Amino acid sequence: MKLKDLESCLQQVDVFEDPKVLLEQYPTSPHIAACMLYTIHNTFDDIKDKVVADLGCGCGVLSIGAAVLDAGLCVGFDIDDDALEIFQRNKEEFELTNIDVVQCDVCSLRESAFAKKFDTVIMNPPFGTKRNQGIDMEFLKTALSMATTAVYSLHKTSTREHIQKKANDWKVKMEVIAELRYDLPASYKFHKKKSVDIQVDFIRFSPT
Amino acid sequence: MKLLTHNILTSHVKGVTKGYPLLIKATEVRVNEVEFNPQFVSRMIPKLEWSALVQAAEGDLPSSLIQDYENNEEFLRKVHRVLLEVEVIEGCLQCPESGREFPISRGVPNMLLNEDDS
Secondary structure, rough: OOOOHHHHHOOOOOOOOOOHHHHOOOOOOOOHHHHHHHHHHHHHOEEOOOOEEEEEEOOOHHHHHHHHOEEOOOEEEEHHHHHHHHHHHHHOOOOOOEEEEEEOHHHHHOOOOOOOOOOEEEEEEOOOOOOOOHHHHHHHHHHHHEEEEEEEEEHHHHHHHHHHHHHHHEEEEEEEEEEEEEEEEOOEEEEOOEEEEEEEEEEEEEEE | EEHHHHHHHOOOOOOOOOOOOOOEEEEEEOOOOOOHHHHHHHHHHHHHHHHHHHHHHOOOOOOOOOOHHHHHHHHHHHHHHHHHHHHEEOOOOEEOOOOOOOEEEOEEEEOOOOOOOO
């Protein structure tokens, strides 16, 4: 499948109807999702026939994409009822059978919960900008305990050094695959600017 | 909720040391058709908690793995059906140690804990 076809396909994914600020809910754009998944699939072969987890899946654009790229099974994890309802709707509309979903709080999962049960974890975690500082690292830690092969994640470029330090502490290899620009259109009432650009790293973590 | 997902889920209620496997109490189950991928099934088998899968399959699977399953298509198809085609739509999952029940609604298991059990 070509990148632009994947992107067109993901444009059909329904997004949040009433995003919740405190959960940092915003959809991963079809363009960014397609670029991420395309690389994970074509460069690293970490999707097809693999067991994939999508932490903080929201309405499921990454999960849908992974399923479309023939993941053996992709399991989404999210805390929010409303997002999960849209996720299920998307799953049905795309008629995908290799997707499943679990409602839980990623941050309260014990370390042993899903240890090494997945080949790959893909995620666009909350960045920790809404009174939840450090949540991105919680997500990362959980993701690393779940994956046997690799974790693919988006993190603010400004936190790169900090994450590198943690990766070294955790004895995990970190590779910045690309630098992306997140164009977040004004989605909440308090946003004054029309849109804001955030520099984001697309990172691949793997056990050393 | 597919049974492959169930095979992975644990209860993390406070104080519980062995919250696995979760007991399935299903009130609505659906069986869908999912494309059979023998390599995937074959690769998954050693990663599964086989006894938990047997328990969840309620008699559809043998209690111990047959030898040379990689080349046994009939067996792999049985496992495929249990892992990926059977879906629990409504019901609950019960923690084997604490008895706490986690509801499954519209195919989604809700593992969120209340203040008392986390």
